[in-house]
Amino acid sequence: MTIKLFIGLYFSSTLFLFAQTQERTARTLEECIGLAIENNLDLKTTKLSRETWDVNFKQQKNAVLPSVNGLYNLGVSNGRSIDPFTNGIVNQELTFSNANLGLDVVVFNGFRLINRWKKAKLNLKSAEMEVEAGRQSLILNVTLAYLQVLNAQDLVTLAESRLTTTYGQLDRLRSLYEEESGNPAEYHDLQGQLALDAANIAESKNNLEVELANLNALVNTVETITAAPLNVQVDLNVYGYTAEDVYDMALQVFPTIKARNLSLEAAEKSIAVAKSQFVPEISLFANLNTNYSSAARLFNESGTSIVETGDFVSINNQDYSVFTQETNFASDPIPYSDQFDNNLNSSVGVLVSIPILNGFKTKNNVALEKIKKEEAQMALAQIKLDLKTSIKQSYSAMQSAFEKYNLLQDQVDAYAESFRINEIRFNNGVSNSVAYIISKNNLDNAQTNLAHVKYEYALRIKILEYYRGKI
Template sequence: MALFAQSEESITYTLDECINAAIQNNLNLKSVKLDAMSNDVFFNQSKNALLPNINGSYNLGVANGRNIDPFTNAFVDERLTFSNAGLALDATVFNGFRLMNGWKQAKLNLEAAEMEIQAAKQALILEVTLAYLRVLSEQDLVVLAKARIKTTEDQLARLKTFYDAETGNPAEYHDLQGQLAADLANLAENRNTLKSSILGLNTLVNSDEKIAAAPLNNKLELEKYPYSADEVYAQALNVFPTIKSNELSLASAEKGVSIARSQFTPEISFFAGLNTNFSSAARLFNETGSNIVGTNDYVSVNNQDYQVLSNQMNYSSLEISYRDQFENNLNSSFGIAVTIPILNGFRAKNNVTLQKIRQNEALTAVQQTKLDLKEAIGQSYNAMQSAFERLQLHQDQVNAYRESFRINEIRFNSGVSNSVDYLNSKNNIDNAEINLSNVRYAYTLRAKVLEYYRVGL
């Protein structure tokens, strides 16, 4: 069969080239991959949640008016420059394995997302394969339509000679004219259907180029399908990505129940801190001597009042540097904190109930997917068997009608039979060849679908 191109701008692709292009360009597959990337981020977050929290802080500011001096904790009424720095550590020691189960749940979700990518990829390959086969089927029908037109045109040219010479039956000439119009109409319809099929293929591939299909390198395999429906289903349960994805989602839901139950258990955490501060009001006082000063107190000796004198120490104040204050004011703390859930509005109980519902939903999804898979395989298998049975019958029909047409064509050319018998015989063989072509591709399509379920494509 010759290569087919829809137009001069079309580029002929093989089936493998179409599949590779679709995997690279298909938007639905890209969307599924983006969803999986989100699950990858969630997995990293849950894994990193197992690490302790370590945070540092630092501030520097200016305060005016009456403030508390962070150095002495006394009130001061002056412009004050202050600064604080700290380092805090918080590590969860035990919380009912909530963090560990959260990490395991995120890992299961990531694996399920990867299975969804695989399922979407295989489904896309199947769609492209079926669309490609539809294009090939329509191309075959166009070739058959052209062959019918060629046969009709040859007969019409022969009858035109008699018609122009005003010999023979003119009705037969007009019958052939009508048949040619019908054949041309069928060709136009086949070409339109082919264009629609090519458009569908191009949509799946999502390429900037206009793609046309090339015939398969090998003939369609029309041998009897070697596996039973039960064998296909049994293998599909082990390899079908959607089944695996749903089973992983079920395992994730089971972890969700464990996470919810952990809210009933106490949480134990370890904490530690390191802090220091600075104040511009902080001073260092040094003794510089002393002197005698009078006080407001008096003592009486023999009715004589004497002023009480006091020895007063003298100091000089020095500013303490930023670095020295940070070193001198350094302090640390550490300990263990225990949070015991007593009453939280029954949130923990309700969360466990909700997670159990999600677990049952996931279990139902697994069961429903298996049931749908078994039904789809059974329907495809029955359709494949029916197509295979009809395949030989249509081949026998084509052989019979081909021989009938050969005889009727000879009789018609010899003038023994009329145009009605000839056209009936021609239409019989044309329809039989169309039916044979359709059933060949119908069988191949169903076999491809079964292989998709059994081992993927």
């Protein structure tokens, strides 16, 4: 009853886990890679950084163009103010307006704008290489996670196969045990082995869930995915490249190396930009101005009139006032458009800015940029060293996995034959359960190790191909 209850609980949990797995969508490796490139958050962040550098490049490129700016205002003032038309002081409500159009052109500034443009272009290319590096790294990580899921799935299958074999033997001995015609110790030994096999399945399935979680985190989709079956073939031929070959090719094609080289070139341009502060800046300017005032008036002739002059003449001791003819004028406001035309004025000139003393700011900026260049050189040297070390480690691990695979394949074949013989002997009552269990465990462990090393070899090959730019 205990065994039946145990087996019932096990298969119930298995059916539950199977139901959970059925809710997942099986995806091929290519589909997982496509979804990851579309949805992965780290890659999206890298792409946003690239877009930022793209905008910065456009800003620096457009900075070499002439600067043209316009100004216009319209307002009303009350009380004492200056009439913009006559520059006289008035004390009335005044409507005013001004317009200005200015042009500034940098003729020479030590190639500062040009070098900033080139630096921004190098930074943009570096950002593009970082996006490509992130994309390739993501493809590698998805591939490795996918292979780990397949490995975990294979180990679950192996564990379930072991349980089936053990349960078959236990079922055979149960009738003998119940009839009290067999060795009860062998029956109880297989009970313990059955519990161990079931525990191994639980552990294998837990490991599978962990690997699936890693894969889903990289793919980052709404649906929960699992890996579709993929036959991983191990090429028994020796890998066709040495570690030095892989490293030399990586220096030529690895995006991160390219990005660091471009960053180093950008640092050199930063030094040129800082040095340009020592050079005078020459620029041209031009301005066009006009204004309007509601106080401006146009006086037109409106006729004549006879007025007293205040003088007089005496005739026969009689005084007579003197009159004169005077021209009359009417005050009319000057239209807005006419004032803008009449008040136009312009100016052109050359501006020379000569650096004389600025607290050695320019000198210190040049020194700081030189330090940044050295930091970029160190970063490039460090990544080359890390790359070389990683390639050597992966290559060594690949060689070890290749050798272990061939040895473990022979071991599996040997243990499989040993188990076949021991199983026949055990079934015929010639051998005891101890020998049977030892033989079975030897074969199980050998098969597990072979599955591990098969995927280990495949993973290392993928990593080396990634360094060669063949992902």
